[in-house]
Amino acid sequence: LIEPGDEIIVPDPRYTSYDEAIALAGGRMILVPTRVEDDFALDPDEVARRITPRTKVLLLISPNNPTAGVTPPEWVRGLAALAVERDLIVIADEIYEKFIYDDALHVSVASLPGMAERTITLNGVSKTYAMTGWRIGYLAAPASFIRAATALKEMVNVQAPTVSQWAAAAALDGPQECVEEMRRIYDGRRRMMMAELDRMGIGYGRPRGGLYIWANVTSTGLTATQLSYHLLDEEDVLVLPGAGFGTGWDDWIRLTILQPESALREVATRMARVIERHRRAG
Ligand SMILES: Cc1ncc(COP(=O)(O)O)c(C=O)c1O
Numbered sequence: 001l002i003e004p005g006d007e008i009i010v011p012d013p014r015y016t017s018y019d020e021a022i023a024l025a026g027g028r029m030i031l032v033p034t035r036v037e038d039d040f041a042l043d044p045d046e047v048a049r050r051i052t053p054r055t056k057v058l059l060l061i062s063p064n065n066p067t068a069g070v071t072p073p074e075w076v077r078g079l080a081a082l083a084v085e086r087d088l089i090v091i092a093d094e095i096y097e098k099f100i101y102d103d104a105l106h107v108s109v110a111s112l113p114g115m116a117e118r119t120i121t122l123n124g125v126s127k128t129y130a131m132t133g134w135r136i137g138y139l140a141a142p143a144s145f146i147r148a149a150t151a152l153k154e155m156v157n158v159q160a161p162t163v164s165q166w167a168a169a170a171a172l173d174g175p176q177e178c179v180e181e182m183r184r185i186y187d188g189r190r191r192m193m194m195a196e197l198d199r200m201g202i203g204y205g206r207p208r209g210g211l212y213i214w215a216n217v218t219s220t221g222l223t224a225t226q227l228s229y230h231l232l233d234e235e236d237v238l239v240l241p242g243a244g245f246g247t248g249w250d251d252w253i254r255l256t257i258l259q260p261e262s263a264l265r266e267v268a269t270r271m272a273r274v275i276e277r278h279r280r281a282g
Helices: 017-024 044-048 073-085 143-157 162-173 177-200 224-235 261-281
Strands: 007-012 028-033 055-061 089-093 119-124 137-140 212-216 252-256
Touching: 007 017, 017 028, 028 044, 044 073, 055 073, 073 089, 177 212, 177 261, 224 252, 224 261
Parallel strands: 007 028, 007 055, 055 089, 089 119
Antiparallel strands: 119 137, 212 252
16 A cells, blocks of 8 residues: 555554554554544544645544544545545544444445545454454455455465354344444443543543543543553553553543443442542642
């Protein structure tokens, strides 16, 4: 997709596995900040400002990790128009597409006019079917890209395990009610955790999709890194500090909603305890 020195536009904060892939290909990552006021959606105007003659690819991750931002349909259309106008390839990571909350809407950018031929859509069974350990991802893209990707994949690790491929096919071809059932469960956990954060006076980006809450811990008087270490050392609670998702995000932590409600409630109790302890200690 890219030659050394080519630019790829990446929303920030971000799932940093892409950093490594871009570096491996010799690409230059051009970060676009996403903002709490936009619920961490990717603003086409911010993207447009950063396009140069070296820009080859736009990475669109929606819903996103760690922010739980979902880029709304009108902005996805704006991004698609930019891609056509500036001749960009879009990599659309839609791995969280089935987990959308409230009135948010997910649109696959490849479904928009003129986009199928310039979009690589990434997905997998890790999130939709909670099958992380099976290691199956898949993509949809123009045939020429698929041929090149297949050759590369064969050189890197030959194939995904056959048993995992059968399991993934069963998940994708089987009844899908379990997906909506899980979405409802995640939604319940999300609402519960938001209420707990409200009680603690901790702000957060409105989680519109996916499996995370991106919370701003400024009100605790601790940095995200300090709070994360205190939580782990003193209360056996693991959250990820924002510094792991990009520079300048050390007021933020990423919480997941992967545990049952009872466990998340316990997490909230322990968080409140840590915050109070360190507030008193000054
Ligand atoms: C945005 C995003 N894309 C892709 C993945 C890859 O998931 P997996 O390696 O389990 O397929 C993740 C995992 O956390 C993710 O957050």
